[in-house]
Amino acid sequence: MAASHRTADMALPQAEINWDRLDKTKFYLVGAGLFSGISGALYPISVIKTRLQVVRADSVHKTAGSIVRHIVSTEGIRGLYRGFGIVITGAIPSRMVFMTSLETTKAATLKIAERMELPEATAAAVANGAAGLLSSMASQTVFVPLDVVSQRLMVQGTVGTTHYNGSMDAVRQIIKADGIRGLYRGFGMSVLTYSPSSAVWWAAYGSSQRLIWRGLGYGSRDDVEPPSQAKMVLVQASGGIAAGAVSSIATTPMDTIKTRLQVLKSETEGTPTISQTVKQLIKENGWRGFYKGLVPRFVSMSLWGTSMITSYEFLKRMSVKQEE
Numbered sequence: 001m002a003a004s005h006r007t008a009d010m011a012l013p014q015a016e017i018n019w020d021r022l023d024k025t026k027f028y029l030v031g032a033g034l035f036s037g038i039s040g041a042l043y044p045i046s047v048i049k050t051r052l053q054v055v056r057a058d059s060v061h062k063t064a065g066s067i068v069r070h071i072v073s074t075e076g077i078r079g080l081y082r083g084f085g086i087v088i089t090g091a092i093p094s095r096m097v098f099m100t101s102l103e104t105t106k107a108a109t110l111k112i113a114e115r116m117e118l119p120e121a122t123a124a125a126v127a128n129g130a131a132g133l134l135s136s137m138a139s140q141t142v143f144v145p146l147d148v149v150s151q152r153l154m155v156q157g158t159v160g161t162t163h164y165n166g167s168m169d170a171v172r173q174i175i176k177a178d179g180i181r182g183l184y185r186g187f188g189m190s191v192l193t194y195s196p197s198s199a200v201w202w203a204a205y206g207s208s209q210r211l212i213w214r215g216l217g218y219g220s221r222d223d224v225e226p227p228s229q230a231k232m233v234l235v236q237a238s239g240g241i242a243a244g245a246v247s248s249i250a251t252t253p254m255d256t257i258k259t260r261l262q263v264l265k266s267e268t269e270g271t272p273t274i275s276q277t278v279k280q281l282i283k284e285n286g287w288r289g290f291y292k293g294l295v296p297r298f299v300s301m302s303l304w305g306t307s308m309i310t311s312y313e314f315l316k317r318m319s320v321k322q323e324e
Contacts, residue, residue, distance in 0.1 A: 017316045019103040027319040031099060032092045034315055038307045039091055044080035045300040047071070050154045052293035053259040056284060059158070064296055083150030086167040090146040094139050101135035102202075121207040121214075128206030129199045136198035137191060144190050145183035148174065148262050155263050189258035189274065197251040201301070204246045205309060209239030233310050240309040244302035252297055253290035256281065 051067045061070045071079040109130045113123035149170045155161050164170035174182040212235050218227070227235075261277045272280075281289045 017320060019107045021321055022103070022316065022319045023321050024319075027099070027315065028096055030318060031312075031315050032095065034311050035095055035308070036088055036091055038304065038311060039088060040084070042300060042304050042307070043084050043087070045296050045303070047080050047082060047154045049293040049296040049300060050151050050259055050263075051158065052296065053256045054155050054158060054161075054263055055292075056158075082156070083153035083167065086153075087146055087150045090142060094142040094146070097142055098135045098139040101138045102131045105134045106131035121210050124206035124210050125203040129203030132202030133195050133199035136195040140187065140191050140194065143194075144187050147190065148183055148185055151259060151263050161263060186258050186262040189254065189261055193251055193254040193258045197247045197255075200250050201243045201247040201305060204243035205239045205305070208242045209235055212238055232313075236310050236313055237306045240306035241302050243309075244298060244305040248294065248298040248301045252294045255297065256290055256292050 048064050048067055051061075051071075052064060055062050055067075061067050068080075075082075106127050109127040110123065113126050116123075118126065149167055152162065152170050152174070153164060153167065156163050162173065164173060171183070174185075178185065216227075216231075216235070257274065257277055260281065261272060261274065285292065
């Protein structure tokens with residue numbers, strides 16, 4: 001049975017390009033530029049989402065449209081890119097850690113899943129989910145300080161936040177107030193937020209795009225013509241949208257708590273705890289407050305996921321070693 005799974009998998013248009021088949025230099029260099037461009041295009045959505053998550057009940061600007069208009073009218077378009085400099089600087093090492101962990105873990109887990117004779121879609125979900133979980137955990141050590149600084153810059157000017165004169169000033173003030181540990185504020189919640197989110201996203205993507213290919217007749221019949229590039233991109237994009245929907249709904253409450261924990265002060269002006277953050281959120285908005293920013297987060301995750309996965313699959317195809 002395991003052999004039939006492998007044969008069917010190789011018949012699918014989206015067969016896995018394993019880690020050992022990739023030219024690592026090209027993979028890292030092209031990938032750094034590719035994902036930096038995507039990050040730049042989608043960054044304003046993250047700013048809006050973050051503002052929505054920390055807005056108080058008595059705030060004048062409580063909707064996405066109102067926040068955009070306020071930012072643009074007071075700061076111009078550049079206001080939608082607050083904190084982008086430090087994010088893009090740290091994105092390269094963070095992405096390198098993530099992609100390396102993702103591919104090596106996925107390759108190892110797929111072999112284990114094959115030996116367990118799991119159904120193809122299940123094996124893909126398990127392998128991709130495990131890879132997404134572990135790669136996210138590994139990259140958090142680089143990502144969290146960038147996240148703390150960029151989010152502080154995103155929300156400055158709102159009630160309960162501090163004013164900074166750029167990224168380096170934010171770093172200096174955070175270290176002065178809380179030491180190096182201040183840059184890792186919310187680290188536990190970040191791991192609890194991004195790691196499950198990454199696991200759910202990659203698991204949903206890995207299984208959904210294989211199910212879509214099956215639905216189109218690939219992998220089950222030998223007389224199906226190879227798909228066009230347009231069809232491949234469409235299937236990958238559909239898998240990315242499905243993955244974004246599932247993961248955003250599942251993890252938005254944790255993301256809201258994490259964001260408020262990282263950027264707001266407690267009522268006693270000390271470092272808030274998770275419990276204090278949860279109580280304050282319920283006090284201000286009730287239980288629906290946990291889903292603040294759900295729509296822009298869903299849009300962000302869907303757009304990012306669709307753009308990222310189609311670019312990522314393209315990157316892997318570009319980076320396949322030339323046969324000698």
